Every structure is written in structure tokens, then in C-alpha cells.
Amino acid sequence: MAGSSVRGGGSNRLPLLVTEKPTGMATYAYRLFASTVLAGVLLVWLYRATHVPPRSSGARWWAWLGLSAAELWFGFYWVLTLSVRWSPVYRRAFPDQLSRRYKEEQLPGMDIFVCTADPTVEPPMLVISTVLSVMAYDYPQEKLNIYLSDDAGSIITLYALYEASEFAKHWLPFCKKYQVEPRSPAAYFGKEATPPDACDRKEWFSLKEMYKDLADRVNSVVNSGKIPDVSKCKLRGFSKWSENTSFRDHPSIVQILIDGNKRKATDVDGNVLPTLVYMAREKRPQEHHHFKAGSLNALIRVSSVISNSPVIMNVDCDMYSNNSGSIRDALCFFQDEEQGQDIAFVQYPQNFENVVHNDIYGNPINTVNELDHPCLDGWGGMCYYGTGCFHRREALCGRIYSRDYKEDWTRMLSKTEDVSELEGMAESLVTCTYEHNTLWGIEKGVRYGCPLEDVITGLQIQCRGWRSVYHNPPRKGFLGMAPTSLGQILVQHKRWTEGFLQISLSKYSPFLLGHRKIRLGLQMGYSVCGFWALNSFPTLYYVTIPSLCFLNGISLFPEITSPWFLPFAYVAVAAYFCSLVESLQCGDTAKKIRVVERTKDVAFQKNHLIPLGRHRHNPQIAWYH
Numbered sequence: 001m002a003g004s005s006v007r008g009g010g011s012n013r014l015p016l017l018v019t020e021k022p023t024g025m026a027t028y029a030y031r032l033f034a035s036t037v038l039a040g041v042l043l044v045w046l047y048r049a050t051h052v053p054p055r056s057s058g059a060r061w062w063a064w065l066g067l068s069a070a071e072l073w074f075g076f077y078w079v080l081t082l083s084v085r086w087s088p089v090y091r092r093a094f095p096d097q098l099s100r101r102y103k104e105e106q107l108p109g110m111d112i113f114v115c116t117a118d119p120t121v122e123p124p125m126l127v128i129s130t131v132l133s134v135m136a137y138d139y140p141q142e143k144l145n146i147y148l149s150d151d152a153g154s155i156i157t158l159y160a161l162y163e164a165s166e167f168a169k170h171w172l173p174f175c176k177k178y179q180v181e182p183r184s185p186a187a188y189f190g191k192e193a194t195p196p197d198a199c200d201r202k203e204w205f206s207l208k209e210m211y212k213d214l215a216d217r218v219n220s221v222v223n224s225g226k227i228p229d230v231s232k233c234k235l236r237g238f239s240k241w242s243e244n245t246s247f248r249d250h251p252s253i254v255q256i257l258i259d260g261n262k263r264k265a266t267d268v269d270g271n272v273l274p275t276l277v278y279m280a281r282e283k284r285p286q287e288h289h290h291f292k293a294g295s296l297n298a299l300i301r302v303s304s305v306i307s308n309s310p311v312i313m314n315v316d317c318d319m320y321s322n323n324s325g326s327i328r329d330a331l332c333f334f335q336d337e338e339q340g341q342d343i344a345f346v347q348y349p350q351n352f353e354n355v356v357h358n359d360i361y362g363n364p365i366n367t368v369n370e371l372d373h374p375c376l377d378g379w380g381g382m383c384y385y386g387t388g389c390f391h392r393r394e395a396l397c398g399r400i401y402s403r404d405y406k407e408d409w410t411r412m413l414s415k416t417e418d419v420s421e422l423e424g425m426a427e428s429l430v431t432c433t434y435e436h437n438t439l440w441g442i443e444k445g446v447r448y449g450c451p452l453e454d455v456i457t458g459l460q461i462q463c464r465g466w467r468s469v470y471h472n473p474p475r476k477g478f479l480g481m482a483p484t485s486l487g488q489i490l491v492q493h494k495r496w497t498e499g500f501l502q503i504s505l506s507k508y509s510p511f512l513l514g515h516r517k518i519r520l521g522l523q524m525g526y527s528v529c530g531f532w533a534l535n536s537f538p539t540l541y542y543v544t545i546p547s548l549c550f551l552n553g554i555s556l557f558p559e560i561t562s563p564w565f566l567p568f569a570y571v572a573v574a575a576y577f578c579s580l581v582e583s584l585q586c587g588d589t590a591k592k593i594r595v596v597e598r599t600k601d602v603a604f605q606k607n608h609l610i611p612l613g614r615h616r617h618n619p620q621i622a623w624y625h
């Protein structure tokens with residue numbers, strides 16, 4: 001793919017990042033092809049306009065009218081899709097250069113947010129495996145701060161997190177010593193049945209055993225619904241739950257499980273551990289909580305008094321870090337002197353671990369990951385889709401981009417020593433009423449009031465002058481769970497398409513909100529998803545009406561011997577052929593089979609990890625190999 005490339009960094013230094021474009025030849029060939037299709041589309045429109053049957057032909061006239069409208073729509077939609085084919089860019093980061101340029105102590109602090117909402121569909125073991133995977137990033141531990149938002153306000157999740165904080169003391173040094181990948185213990189032990197050569201066998205088995213014990217303890221608490229009394233003495237937070245507490249009605253709870261500042265918070269090798277915080281914002285039945293957007297905004301505020309790092313990363317609890325180098329990769333973008341100034345966020349693709357190569361439901365979304373997103377990036381604005389994304393805190397909190405703004409990457413919060421004072425302060429920021437009459441959810445933080453809050457948030461950030469980039473390294477940054485049954489897929493797609501359509505038809509449409517603020521290509525790029533749902537009407541019309549007319553002897557298309565037949569045939573064949581080639585190039589296969597149940601190690605899963613049949617996307621399959 002590499003054609004021309006733009007280098008970042010100072011002119012006499014090696015770059016932190018390189019931006020590559022396809023070769024000139026490939027681009028011109030595609031554009032030439034696209035113009036022939038455009039000519040075909042115009043001819044189809046011309047045919048429809050010049051061969052309208054007389055009004056008196058009744059059904060034929062009506063069918064003709066509908067068909068013309070459908071073809072007009074398809075043509076318009078195809079023009080929109082040109083924007084996500086036009087000029088892809090591919091980014092490469094050079095973390096080695098980052099470490100050459102900056103000493104470890106000069107690297108910025110990093111706040112990582114994990115969201116969970118329901119311990120029955122997102123089992124605590126899944127949540128803490130994700131938490132452990134992000135705690136184990138290859139990054140100075142004293143600069144890492146992990147926050148878990150629990151929208152279920154579940155004491156069991158806090159208990160699981162407490163267990164995870166103890167296990168981390170063994171897991172983190174082990175990961176570092178043996179360069180373990182991936183660093184989610186569930187995914188790692190699920191994949192590796194025996195110790196790799198580099199590992200000390202005894203150490204490996206004892207760690208695996210320790211993990212099994214942890215899973216046993218957590219799962220037995222999940223099953224009994226009661227946490228052991230001895231654990232209760234260990235954390236102040238446990239006392240916040242009372243008889244009347246429910247997930248819809250409870251006070252705010254902030255518990256710092258590991259205080260990275262404290263000397264005693266060290267792993268078994270004596271290295272500091274990352275800060276680990278549990279948060280359940282206050283919930284009252286009469287107050288709206290704004291779902292995930294509300295919890296992300298609460299996390300932004302809580303973290304602002306505990307660590308206030310200039311970079312924030314967020315993941316869903318079912319999406320673990322699969323690459324311990326992602327933080328350093330992302331920093332190459334923010335810290336590049338030439339290209340990084342105006343970057344607000346770096347979005348990683350959504351990849352799934354539970355799909356097979358020939359997935360029938362198209363879950364791997366290969367063309368979107370390999371082509372659409374690089375094109376959005378090419379227009380200066382990859383969208384934000386809610387997980388696997390690194391944000392500049394200032395941009396997320398509403399700052400308008402200006403050339404003179406210089407980020408102070410090394411800023412540190414002068415921390416209050418007293419942990420319970422800090423917790424109290426943080427708790428006061430996540431009460432139900434805190435956001436009343438503020439700009440939270442409007443101009444600040446993640447937007448409220450729309451099913452795709454993340455996409456609008458990203459668009460708003462771009463409208464404030466910032467740019468965003470897409471990074472898709474060979475070793476995937478994050479792996480999540482894809483829905484596996486037709487029912488679940490339909491529900492998810494309905495939510496996405498509805499959400500996108502709602503945006504496109506509202507005042508937040510990329511054409512209105514982005515007018516003169518983002519490039520036309522990007523507005524069109526957003527609209528590809530935005531208007532996707534509308535395709536269903538012309539498609540339904542196209543597959544039913546002409547067939548019905550055909551059965552009744554009403555002709556709507558040119559005779560095969562007529563020259564007008566050519567544009568119809570060409571447009572159809574060219575469009576399908578092009579999308580087949582694209583899919584194959586992006587890693588799809590022509591074969592499609594169903595996601596298969598993984599039977600490997602089922603006994604291990606059953607006994608030691610998550611009770612099967614709990615995860616919402618995956619009722620039949622345990623969520624790891």
C-alpha cells in the first residue's frame with residue numbers, strides 16, 4: 001500500500017509517526033473506474049427521465065416513478081460512499097523513537113476508564129480480566145491510573161476488583177518478566193495450555209493456579225451473592241452498601257483500592273502499582289443517569305481530582321487490551337511536534353476475538369476497518385466509537401483548538417495525601433444533582449440524549465477545530481466480544497442504524513453541525529453510516545415492485561437489445577464486482593459460515609472462569625478461547 005508518505009517529527013530527527021497513502025497509480029485507477037460508474041449512473045437517470053410512460057398507463061407510471069426515486073437515491077448514496085474510498089491514509093507509529101526522545105519521567109500520565117453496567121450480563125471475572133489487561137500496559141506504573149465505573153453499583157464487582165488488585169501484585173511483574181501477550185489473564189491462560197519455553201515452568205503453573213483460585217473465589221461469591229466477612233474489613237467502601245441499596249438507588253461510592261502514591265502499594269518485586277479506583281456514581285430513581293455517557297463524564301470528574309492525566313483512554317469492560325504497547329503507540333501521535341498539535345483523539349479499530357474467519361454476519365467488519373476508517377482519517381476526522389480510544393483530556397472537556405495552545409504533557413496533580421479526603425471529594429463530584437445547570441453532556445465531556453453519544457461527541461470535538469486519527473497496527477490493540485446470534489446482531493444493528501439516522505436527521509447532522517467546520521468529504525463520510533438505514537426503503541421497493549410488474553407483463557427496464565441496457569448492466573456488475581474485490585483485499589472470504597461454538601477447554605471455563613451462558617452478546621459461548 002505504501003506510496004507517498006508524510007513524515008512527522010522534526011526534520012533532522014527520526015519521526016514518531018509516518019502517514020502513508022496508496023500509490024498514485026492505484027488512486028488514479030480507482031478514480032477512473034469511479035468516473036465510469038458515475039457515467040453509468042447518470043445514463044440510468046437519463047433513461048428514467050426521458051422514457052417516462054404516459055400517465056394513462058396507470059400502474060406502470062406509478063411503478064416507474066417509484067423506481068426513478070429508488071435509483072436517484074442509490075446514485076446519491078453511491079456518491080456519498082465515494083468519500084470513504086477516495087483518499088485513505090495509513091498510520092505507523094514508532095514507539096522506539098518516543099523512548100529515545102523522552103525519558104520515562106517525561107511521559108504523560110494516563111487515565112484509563114473501564115465501564116461496566118450489569119454483573120449478570122458482564123460477569124465480574126470478565127470485567128477484572130479487562131482491568132488487569134490495562135493495568136499491565138508497558139508504561140511507567142506510577143503514571144497509570146485505572147478507573148472502573150460500575151453502573152450496577154454492585155458490591156460483588158467491588159469485591160472482584162479487590163481480588164484483582166491483590167492478584168495484580170503477581171500478575172504485573174510476571175507479564176513484564178516474560179513479555180506476556182495478551183495481558184488479560186483469562187485470554188492468556190485460555191490460549192496457552194502449557195508454559196512457553198521462555199517461562200519458568202514452576203512459576204507459570206503457580207500463577208495459573210493462583211488465577212484459578214481467584215476465579216473460584218469470585219465465582220462462588222457471584223453465585224452466593226454474599227461477600228466473605230473477612231474481606232469487608234479490608235476496604236472502607238464495603239460499608240457503603242446497606243439493606244436498602246439497589247442498582248437504581250444508592251449514594252455515590254468512590255474507593256481507591258491502590259493508591260499509586262503510597263510506598264506500600266507495590267507488587268511482589270517491590271515495584272509501584274498503578275492507581276486503581278472503583279466508582280459507582282449516585283443513582284436515584286427520579287434522576288436520569290444518561291447511561292454510559294453519564295458514567296464517562298462522572299469518571300472524567302473523579303479522575304480530575306485523583307490523577308488528572310492529560311490523556312484519557314476508555315474501553316468497554318468486554319474489550320481487553322491485546323497489545324501492551326498501545327499507550328506508547330498512541331503517544332507517538334499526540335507528541336509528534338509536527339502532526340500532533342491538533343490531534344484530539346486516536347481511535348483503534350473494534351476487533352473481535354470470538355469470530356471465525358468466514359463469519360456469516362460480517363462481524364469482523366474488515367472493509368470498514370481497512371478502508372472506510374482510513375478514508376475518514378484522510379479527511380481529518382476518524383469518528384469516535386466509544387471504546388479503544390485515547391483522548392486528549394482538554395479536547396474531551398470542551399476546549400476549542402487554537403494554534404497557540406501548548407499541552408503540558410508532564411503536568412502532575414499535587415495530590416492530597418489523605419485518601420479518604422480524596423475519596424470524599426471525588427464522591428461529591430458524582431452525585432445525581434452535580435450536573436444540574438452545568439455544561440456537562442452538552443459542551444463538556446460525552447454528549448447526552450442520543451443512542452450514539454460517542455459519535456456525536458467525536459463530531460463535536462472535530463467541529464471545535466481538532467483532528468482525530470485512526471490507528472490500526474498489525475497486532476490488534478483491543479479484542480472484544482461480537483454478538484453471535486441473528487437476534488443479537490439485529491438488535492445491535494438496529495440500535496446503531498437508528499442512532500445514526502437520528503443524528504443525520506437532527507440538528508447534529510454532519511452537514512449542519514459540521515458546516516464550514518469540517519471538510520465536505522468528512523461530512524459525506526459520516527453520512528454513509530448516517531443514511532444507511534434509509535437504503536432499506538428503496539431496496540425493498542427494488543426487490544418487490546419490478547418482480548411484481550414482471551409477473552403482470554409490465555416492463556420497467558430497457559430491452560436487452562437496446563443500448564440503454566448497457567448502463568444498467570454496467571452499474572450493477574461494476575458495483576458488485578468492486579465491492580467483492582474490496583472485501584477480498586481487506587481480508588474477507590467469499591465463503592460465509594456461522595460462528596461456531598468453541599468447545600476447547602470448556603471444563604476449565606466452567607470450573608474456573610465465568611459460568612457459561614452469562615455474557616449478553618454470547619449466551620452459548622464462554623467469552624474466551
Ligand SMILES: O=c1ccn([C@@H]2O[C@H](COP(=O)(O)OP(=O)(O)O[C@H]3O[C@H](CO)[C@@H](O)[C@H](O)[C@H]3O)[C@@H](O)[C@H]2O)c(=O)[nH]1
Pocket residue numbers: 115116117118122149151290291292295315316317318385386387451452453454492
Ligand atoms: O448504563 C450504562 C449502559 C452501558 N454501559 C457500558 O457501556 C458499554 C457498552 O454498552 P453495550 O451495551 O455493551 O453496547 P454495545 O452495543 O456493545 O456497544 C457499542 O456501541 C455503543 C453505543 O455506540 C458504544 O458506546 C460502545 O463503545 C460500542 O462497543 C459497556 O461496557 C457497558 O457496561 C454503562 O456503563 N452504563
Ligand SMILES: [Mn+2]
Pocket residue numbers: 316318
Ligand atoms: Mn458491548
